Amino acid sequence: MGxxxxxxxxxxxxxxxxxxxxxxxxxxxxxNIRLMKCDxxxxxxxxxxxxxxxxxxxxxxxxxxxxxxxxxxxxxxIYSSLDKGVLVLSILTHLVLDALYIQLKHPLTIIxxxxxxxxxxxxxxxxxxxxxxxxKVLGDALLGNIVFMAMLFLExxxxxxxxFDIRRYREVLLAVIISSYFKLFLMxxxxxxxxxxxxxxxxxSVLSSNTVALRVVTEFSKAHxxxxxxxxxxxxxxxxxxxxxxx
Numbered sequence: 001m002g003x004x005x006x007x008x009x010x011x012x013x014x015x016x017x018x019x020x021x022x023x024x025x026x027x028x029x030x031x032n033i034r035l036m037k038c039d040x041x042x043x044x045x046x047x048x049x050x051x052x053x054x055x056x057x058x059x060x061x062x063x064x065x066x067x068x069x070x071x072x073x074x075x076x077x078i079y080s081s082l083d084k085g086v087l088v089l090s091i092l093t094h095l096v097l098d099a100l101y102i103q104l105k106h107p108l109t110i111i112x113x114x115x116x117x118x119x120x121x122x123x124x125x126x127x128x129x130x131x132x133x134x135x136k137v138l139g140d141a142l143l144g145n146i147v148f149m150a151m152l153f154l155e156x157x158x159x160x161x162x163x164f165d166i167r168r169y170r171e172v173l174l175a176v177i178i179s180s181y182f183k184l185f186l187m188x189x190x191x192x193x194x195x196x197x198x199x200x201x202x203x204x205s206v207l208s209s210n211t212v213a214l215r216v217v218t219e220f221s222k223a224h225x226x227x228x229x230x231x232x233x234x235x236x237x238x239x240x241x242x243x244x245x246x247x
Contacts (some may be wrong), residue, residue: 008009013073014038014045015066021045024074046074060181063208068216072175081192087170090177091145097183099141101242104189105199140243144236151235152176155228171217176229179213181208209232 019040021091023034038045048056048070061065078087156162180204189198195213207229213223 001037010077012077013069014041014043015048015069015074016043016045016070017041018216023110025049046070048074054210060209065212065216068179068213069177070187071138072178072213072216076174078179087174087177090174093176094180094183095138095141095145096147097180097186099137100186100190101199101202102137104142104186107113143243144239146238148232149173152228153234155231159228160224162218172214174212175217176210176232178210180206182209186207203233213226 011022012024013019014021017038017040019038021036021038023036023047025035026237027033033049035044035047035049037043046068048059056067056070060071095189153169162168162172182202185202186199188194207226210223210229210233211226214220214229215222218225
């Protein structure tokens with residue numbers, strides 16, 4: 001009985017209505033497939049299967065729920081056992097990007113190169129200082145993420161009243177982390193100079209993307225999902241402000 005229920009949960013979903021379907025396509029030969037229709041809405045279950053990655057990315061940036069359903073349910077299969085590795089990798093990447101965000105917003109001397117006739121002792125001190133600064137930034141990012149996840153789970157429990165289920169909470173966490181892909185744009189700020197307002201734009205984009213992803217996986221109203229995501233982000237912001245001593 002349990003295996004049957006688990007198999008039901010791992011089935012792909014229609015990107016239009018969100019209902020589970022038996023299969024997304026039938027392959028007759030390499031490169032020759034036929035997309036299947038959803039029994040509920042009678043539309044093609046997942047037309048993104050035949051789309052290029054850039055088209056999917058553009059729809060994700062435009063916050064289309066169909067694109068999020070394709071990514072979370074049909075591409076990553078967040079209900080399957082494979083999502084455990086994806087979840088760990090996503091958390092580590094999210095942690096590094098948050099550390100990068102802290103470094104951009106509150107610059108510290110991470111790396112210092114010795115030149116000319118610098119003494120070996122000075123070089124050792126510079127390396128030691130860089131290691132300490134890196135550890136501090138990563139530690140601040142880790143604590144901020146712990147507060148973010150704790151607040152997210154509490155709000156999901158009490159505001160959305162989602163029943164406690166490890167699989168469901170793992171699904172929510174993975175959806176929120178994956179939908180924070182806008183933070184990847186912070187890497188460009190390490191190469192090119194951008195105004196500080198870009199960081200604010202990234203923060204707003206992450207918040208709105210998290211709201212769409214949470215709405216997709218929980219099927220609650222947009223207002224409730226926005227409140228949950230806003231509360232979690234606010235808690236992390238206040239934690240970082242307390243740790244760094246400045247907004």
